[in-house]
Amino acid sequence: MRIAFLTGAGMSAESGVPTFRDALTGLWSRFDATALATEAAFRSDPALVWGWYRWRAAMVRRAQPNPAHVGIAEFARRGHLVDVVTQNVDDLHERGGASGVTHLHGRLFASRCLDCGTTRDPDPMLDGLDAIVEGVRETPPACDACGGPFRPDVVWFGEALPEDDWARAVAALERCELLVVVGTSGLVQPAASLPQLARERGARVIEINPGDSAVSQLAHERLRMPASSGIRMLLERHS
Numbered sequence: 001m002r003i004a005f006l007t008g009a010g011m012s013a014e015s016g017v018p019t020f021r022d023a024l025t026g027l028w029s030r031f032d033a034t035a036l037a038t039e040a041a042f043r044s045d046p047a048l049v050w051g052w053y054r055w056r057a058a059m060v061r062r063a064q065p066n067p068a069h070v071g072i073a074e075f076a077r078r079g080h081l082v083d084v085v086t087q088n089v090d091d092l093h094e095r096g097g098a099s100g101v102t103h104l105h106g107r108l109f110a111s112r113c114l115d116c117g118t119t120r121d122p123d124p125m126l127d128g129l130d131a132i133v134e135g136v137r138e139t140p141p142a143c144d145a146c147g148g149p150f151r152p153d154v155v156w157f158g159e160a161l162p163e164d165d166w167a168r169a170v171a172a173l174e175r176c177e178l179l180v181v182v183g184t185s186g187l188v189q190p191a192a193s194l195p196q197l198a199r200e201r202g203a204r205v206i207e208i209n210p211g212d213s214a215v216s217q218l219a220h221e222r223l224r225m226p227a228s229s230g231i232r233m234l235l236e237r238h239s
């Protein structure tokens with residue numbers, strides 16, 4: 001079967017990675033994530049925002065893929081044609097065994113110069129991650145080429161999604177027979193418009209989420225449970 005998985009922050013909740021709905025803690029507790037994840041916030045306080053991404057990178061580095069990540073890779077091992085499209089910037093799908101994952105909103109473990117796009121190897125985002133503690137402001141490194149600040153290689157609010165990743169996601173959702181939407185509130189566009197696309201193409205849509213979301217009404221079936229239980233149930237059903 002050709003299966004597409006569209007995932008959000010709830011996919012990594014059982015790995016201990018807070019969702020975007022979960023309140024921020026410590027230094028960032030007075031901010032909401034959607035405000036911090038903007039170029040304006042970075043320009044007004046680079047050390048605050050860079051520090052936030054470095055902390056998230058350190059936390060994800062310490063986290064492990066959960067049974068839902070591993071279960072999605074199992075579908076491919078069983079011969080299904082699987083496309084994974086994620087809003088998450090973590091690497092837990094890949095560490096769970098999935099290949100060819102489309103990251104709609106970029107990646108945590110990479111950075112580039114805000115002004116000229118220059119990258120650096122080794123990537124400064126990875127530098128000394130094990131020593132990163134929560135709630136620390138950190139000045140982003142300066143670009144060797146233009147002196148501009150390095151920024152995380154993620155898509156901030158108000159920024160366009162990478163065209164090639166978006167095109168891959170649309171193609172995956174248009175050709176799937178089954179779409180499994182896992183752990184997203186369905187509030188962020190244009191990602192939240194993808195389930196409609198699959199449904200219009202005749203795909204069966206199943207949602208896995210303990211709570212209601214903005215895409216629930218698009219689902220033929222709603223599994224009101226955590227990702228790990230929902231993926232296990234579907235694996236048993238498609239064994």
Ligand code: BV8
Nearest residue numbers: 008009010019020021087157158159183184185188189227
């Ligand atoms: C753009 C990377 C234009 C950074 C992210 C008004 C109306 C409509 C749209 C807009 C609007 N105003 C602005 C917009 C556009 C905006 C948008 O949609 N805003 C929303 C908030 C209204 N979109 C943009 O800005 C996009 N760009 O529009 O550009 C443009 C176009 C052309 C040219 C120039 C410009 C860019 C959007 C991407 C932003 N970057 N991430 C970073 O990570 O720091 S978005 C980020 O937030 C995540 O990637 C993710 O997409 C989103 C969080 O949502 P979820 O993943 O769904 O997570 P959430 O916490 O919300 O929910 C968790 C769910 O899991 C819950 O439902 C919960 O019940 C469930 N759950 C919990 N535990 C479990 C579980 N499920 C299963 N198992 C569990 N155990």
Ligand code: ZN
Nearest residue numbers: 113116143146
């Ligand atoms: Zn530069």
